[in-house]
Amino acid sequence: MASRHRRALPPPPPPPWVGKAALPEADEVEAAKESVTVTVRFRPLSSREVRRAEKIAWFADGETTVRSEHNSNIGYAYDRVFGPTTATCHIYDDVAQYVVSGAMKGINGTIFAYGVTSSGKTHTMHGDQKSPGVIPLAVKDIFNRIQETPNREFLLRVSYLEIYNEVVNDLLNPAGQNLRIREDLQGTFVEGIKEEVVLSPVHLEKTIESSPCGQSNEEEAVTFSQLNLIDLAGSESLKVETTGVRQKEGSYINKSLLTLGTVISKLTDDKTTHIPFRDSKLTRLLKSSLSGQGRVSLICTVTPASSNFEETHNTLKFAHRAKHIEIQATQNKIMDARSLIKKYQNEICQLKDELAQLRRSIFTGAPLEDTTQKNIIFWKEKLEDGNVKLQYRLEQEEAAKAALLEKIERLTKLILVSTKAGQTTKSSQHSGLRRRHSFGEEELSYLPYEKRDISMDNENNMLFIPIKGVGDTFESSPKEEMKNRKGLLNWLKLLKCDSGSTNLKSSDGENLDFTKSLTALSTPLGIGFLNVPSEQRMPDHMLAENVPANLLCFGHGEFPSASLPAHGIPLVSRKTSDHVDLLREQFNILSGEVALHQNVLKRLSEESRKGAMNEQVEMEMKVVNDEIKLNKQKIASLERRISHSTSNSRGKQDNLELTLPYIQIPEQHNEKAFELEVEIGELKQRVSELTESKTQLDSRNQKLLEENRCVEGLVSATGVELKALSIKVTKLMKQNERLSSELASGRNSTQRRVNHGTRGARRESHIKRYEAANKGDMNARSGREQALEAMLMEKDQRQAELHTKIEESKQKEAFLERELVNMWAVLANLKKPRGTDQEDFDAKYNGSWA
Numbered sequence: 001m002a003s004r005h006r007r008a009l010p011p012p013p014p015p016p017w018v019g020k021a022a023l024p025e026a027d028e029v030e031a032a033k034e035s036v037t038v039t040v041r042f043r044p045l046s047s048r049e050v051r052r053a054e055k056i057a058w059f060a061d062g063e064t065t066v067r068s069e070h071n072s073n074i075g076y077a078y079d080r081v082f083g084p085t086t087a088t089c090h091i092y093d094d095v096a097q098y099v100v101s102g103a104m105k106g107i108n109g110t111i112f113a114y115g116v117t118s119s120g121k122t123h124t125m126h127g128d129q130k131s132p133g134v135i136p137l138a139v140k141d142i143f144n145r146i147q148e149t150p151n152r153e154f155l156l157r158v159s160y161l162e163i164y165n166e167v168v169n170d171l172l173n174p175a176g177q178n179l180r181i182r183e184d185l186q187g188t189f190v191e192g193i194k195e196e197v198v199l200s201p202v203h204l205e206k207t208i209e210s211s212p213c214g215q216s217n218e219e220e221a222v223t224f225s226q227l228n229l230i231d232l233a234g235s236e237s238l239k240v241e242t243t244g245v246r247q248k249e250g251s252y253i254n255k256s257l258l259t260l261g262t263v264i265s266k267l268t269d270d271k272t273t274h275i276p277f278r279d280s281k282l283t284r285l286l287k288s289s290l291s292g293q294g295r296v297s298l299i300c301t302v303t304p305a306s307s308n309f310e311e312t313h314n315t316l317k318f319a320h321r322a323k324h325i326e327i328q329a330t331q332n333k334i335m336d337a338r339s340l341i342k343k344y345q346n347e348i349c350q351l352k353d354e355l356a357q358l359r360r361s362i363f364t365g366a367p368l369e370d371t372t373q374k375n376i377i378f379w380k381e382k383l384e385d386g387n388v389k390l391q392y393r394l395e396q397e398e399a400a401k402a403a404l405l406e407k408i409e410r411l412t413k414l415i416l417v418s419t420k421a422g423q424t425t426k427s428s429q430h431s432g433l434r435r436r437h438s439f440g441e442e443e444l445s446y447l448p449y450e451k452r453d454i455s456m457d458n459e460n461n462m463l464f465i466p467i468k469g470v471g472d473t474f475e476s477s478p479k480e481e482m483k484n485r486k487g488l489l490n491w492l493k494l495l496k497c498d499s500g501s502t503n504l505k506s507s508d509g510e511n512l513d514f515t516k517s518l519t520a521l522s523t524p525l526g527i528g529f530l531n532v533p534s535e536q537r538m539p540d541h542m543l544a545e546n547v548p549a550n551l552l553c554f555g556h557g558e559f560p561s562a563s564l565p566a567h568g569i570p571l572v573s574r575k576t577s578d579h580v581d582l583l584r585e586q587f588n589i590l591s592g593e594v595a596l597h598q599n600v601l602k603r604l605s606e607e608s609r610k611g612a613m614n615e616q617v618e619m620e621m622k623v624v625n626d627e628i629k630l631n632k633q634k635i636a637s638l639e640r641r642i643s644h645s646t647s648n649s650r651g652k653q654d655n656l657e658l659t660l661p662y663i664q665i666p667e668q669h670n671e672k673a674f675e676l677e678v679e680i681g682e683l684k685q686r687v688s689e690l691t692e693s694k695t696q697l698d699s700r701n702q703k704l705l706e707e708n709r710c711v712e713g714l715v716s717a718t719g720v721e722l723k724a725l726s727i728k729v730t731k732l733m734k735q736n737e738r739l740s741s742e743l744a745s746g747r748n749s750t751q752r753r754v755n756h757g758t759r760g761a762r763r764e765s766h767i768k769r770y771e772a773a774n775k776g777d778m779n780a781r782s783g784r785e786q787a788l789e790a791m792l793m794e795k796d797q798r799q800a801e802l803h804t805k806i807e808e809s810k811q812k813e814a815f816l817e818r819e820l821v822n823m824w825a826v827l828a829n830l831k832k833p834r835g836t837d838q839e840d841f842d843a844k845y846n847g848s849w850a
């Protein structure tokens, strides 16, 4: 045997990469040619093999060679050979890690274990808690790499399948049985297989997609790759199992492995044009990997035991052939937005935009799109509009206020002037001639308190202006004081013009200037008054019925009554009115002065008539006469000006109606300001409500995502559990089947014996003898049968329990999936107000989970 397989050590292979440092990096291999990485792993002798005192038939000679113990000339070289003490993690680092890293960069990868039964394939690929296999190590590595690559986003989807008797079954979806293998531009795939998006290392990976973080531009490609981690069935099953289901199973396994061998053989043969990938499900699935479109790492597991010498030798030869397959690993890229990542990125960006827009609108008032936002826009516009109007009104009010202050200032000056003028009059002469003139509170409010005590004696038509510091000379009753203090409301509202003479005394008749003359007049006297003479009174009918309340009437004969505002004269604007009022006041004062001078003149002439007319009296009379003339000239000038102003004010009559609302501005302004304040308050409230609800939505979103992750983990774990259970059930069924067949064969043999016993009396004695001889044997058989039946019943019971467990698991899984779908639905509803519509959602998520 040994000589049959003896062959010379093959020529040294192209120098295999030694150690990790020699492994090609993903970027390097994009253009470089590679071979399938082939390694051989020895397992230690099992305890059974040790008990049988099995000898070592094959051993690892160095790091790259396997050599026969029986003949040192038989040896094969590989990329790497691992001895029985090498840990799986070390193997992973050397021959699996670079495949996984390639997959993370968009290069397909396949890692599979190949070897005879019990050679250590499952130990290598799955491992256990103490020694994790390639699959869990790859999963861990993938998640570590994702964490170490912050500038890319990854999407991992996992599917889990078995090829059993050339039938592909989905192990994540019990309904996914006998699935078809199909091909498209991206390679071979299993139609309808369930792919789960995985978010944690508890899941297994098949597909890995990635793209740079954030929204990649349209030109930026999304890379995708497929990582196949395969645990093949033992390759020598046909030899050990020759009957029934096992035979069929074994033949299929061998068909797969045989086809795999053939495919590998043909791939290394340059002359071959046809490669029978389609001859088995396994080779069909591995087509894209084996035909050079990805990295392949083949780990051949072997036992060193001499009893498996031939099988190990076959494995070694298969591995050696595989080493010659050339591959050219290239990166897969998708240039359009078909991949899920791209879709997710777009969606996330869209949502981010909406969020930013919402934030902008809240803080800066940028335009928004939905109804609520439109409302905000409407209110904001209204607010701005109101603000503009308010500003305009404020300006108007400011102007009005300035005008009013100007007027007050003028009036104040006038009052002061008038007061001083009053000081020029002789209180002794006129203290008993007091008339009350009521003043408006409005006007008074703008004046210092002491200036408010201006009054008019209603009986004598006298205007009284008390002077600070000389109040004791002003004899007024408390009632009169009260009246005086009422203010200036009717400062210009003389209700009654009484008869009486003008008594105004001046000591300086030279001054033509009104103010100056009054000032000059004020000097000698402590209190002044104006007495309006009777001849300048307005007719009673005018005063009582027709004269408006704010109409001023002056009591001076030289003031033409025609020039006075008469019947039906409307209100005049304050400005014009003020001007006219001032002129009239000047006129009034001058008239008073004239009247005073006339009185003085009268007294002087009386004195001169009574006594001798001396020179001084003559002089005084002359001065007073001159002053009277001068004042009359001034009065004439004032009359012209008043007349002119009055006619102007009449001409402006139409405009007055427009001016009127102007007076109401402060009130309206206050109202509007209040309204706007209320609106602003409402808007602020609204904004804070929106912000709060948004925060709540965000946190709810986050919570749902976390719950979703948990549920996904549970679903995945349940799937795995289910798979384990189904494997157990399958095994039990097979065991059951075997026991049933054994039981049936036992019964048949018993029946045959019974039949033989009834065939003829002539054989009766012989049978009796036979029975006696075999009684013990029969009992033993019967006992065995009973034991088998008991075992069968126990198995049935166990099977029933397992079925119940499976059902429960299925229900649990279904429940979890429903929960998951519900959560996605809730998530979608939360996203919906920000622009994600239900159709999009259904298309993205429900389709994935269906």
Ligand SMILES: Nc1ncnc2c1ncn2[C@@H]1O[C@H](COP(=O)(O)OP(=O)(O)OP(=O)(O)O)[C@@H](O)[C@H]1O
Residues within 6 Å of the ligand: 042, 043, 044, 046, 084, 115, 116, 117, 118, 119, 120, 121, 122, 123, 124, 232, 233, 234, 235, 301
């Ligand atoms: N490298 C190893 N170190 C220690 N024990 C190992 C090693 N390889 C395999 N074994 C042990 O050998 C036994 C058989 O291994 P395993 O089940 O992995 O073989 P297999 O090739 O998957 O078999 P099958 O084809 O029947 O599934 C197991 O008990 C396993 O723990």
